[in-house]
Amino acid sequence: MAGKHPVLLFLRRDKAVKGSPVKQLVGFQTVNLNAEEKANVEFEINPCEHFSRASEDGTMVIDSGLQYLVVGDQEYPILLTQMFSRKSSQFF
Secondary structure: OOEEEEEEEEEEEOOOOOOOOOEEEEEEEEEEEOOOOOOOOOOOOOHHHHOEEEOOOOOEEEOOEEEEEEEOOEEEEEEEOOOEEOOOOEEO
16 A cells, blocks of 8 residues: 555563563654555664663663564564663673
8 A cells, every 4th residue: 555654663572571561662664655665664773772771770771681673573583691781881
């Protein structure tokens, strides 16, 4: 169908963490397409902004483990192997 189509990018965590969503919107774009036209859409991801969450004490952390970037029914796995704190700027 011709027209404007939203492209939504979500982050889905493999394991639920207390107080954070299992799935959250991290980006979106609108593309104009003609009937049966396809397009490539690129997103710029900032790990500190898009993968972080607030811990119980308010410190922003990035959890290690498996997470997915999701667009429509496509999932792209990302394995994070370290935990980083913005407050202390140190790896754990």
